[in-house]
Amino acid sequence: MRKRFYLLLPIYLSFFIGLGIYEIIHPPFSTDSSRIGDYEVQVGTTPPVPEVGKDTTLHFLVLDQNENPVDNFRMGVQIYYNDEIVGTFPPANHDYGKWDLDYTFKEPGNHVIRASLVDFKNGGTLSYTFNVGVLNFYMNVFTYLIIAGLSGAGGIVIAIILFQKKLWFKKSKT
Template sequence: MRQRIGDYDIQINTVPSIPISGKETKVNIRITTVSNNPITDTPIVLRISDEKKELTKTHPILLSSGHYTYYYIFNKAGVFLFSIDILANLDTEGSNDSNTLLTFDFPLNVSGPVSAELTSLTIPITAAAMGSVIAIVFMKKFKNRKTAF
């Protein structure tokens, strides 16, 4: 997933690609400028929430070469919001007038353990069904040839 706001370009991906409730999810984050230069020394805060409340929030994190990896275990299936807050133009003198908070929101669809297992079986089931159909067609053709002689 990718979003662009102002001079920031953020990409995230999850491992597994569809998070599974009860199992650890790895969220890879890449933050660059629109000209593809990595963002460094800019604080970010990561938040995860469901439709009712915020579930977790990190302390400010300083990026190293524009990359960060975050691990989380979702306790149930559903849609969650993975938010990345970037505090740009950080003013060290304490004045908040020049500070800008940019928030990037990414929806994550988390599946339950059973549906994830079924999803992983889709390709083998489809291949088996197609193989069966092809075998039946060939058997009928072979049977028709035998009766023709």
């Protein structure tokens, strides 16, 4: 009967450990990519889930049709919230296929990032649209949930140990 309790603990603990690892490796809301013409634009954020009032870095990666970083590109960005422009970054030249943009979101909810890439080959402008979810309290709530889960698991372990010792003391006295 004792071993039944111990069998459930690794399953319980592995759920919370797996959830934490998944959250770090696969950030939810804020990574996306889009391919138009000969280019693919990938966007990601640091931190993985942007929070209101905290600095966020938007990472843009521009790849060619062979998935190699474009040496030199010209891109501008507009940030929309509720169909209104809340941030504009005019087109500028960037090297090595990467552009990191620092921005602080002021409102929670879905923000639309519109990246305009100048196509040097064809002379036009290619527009890419991405959605970025911004939350008020995500990391705080997630941290508290993990702490609560691990505390609950620790409490169960302590309860099982104390319960078994109590039964063991009763058996040894008789």
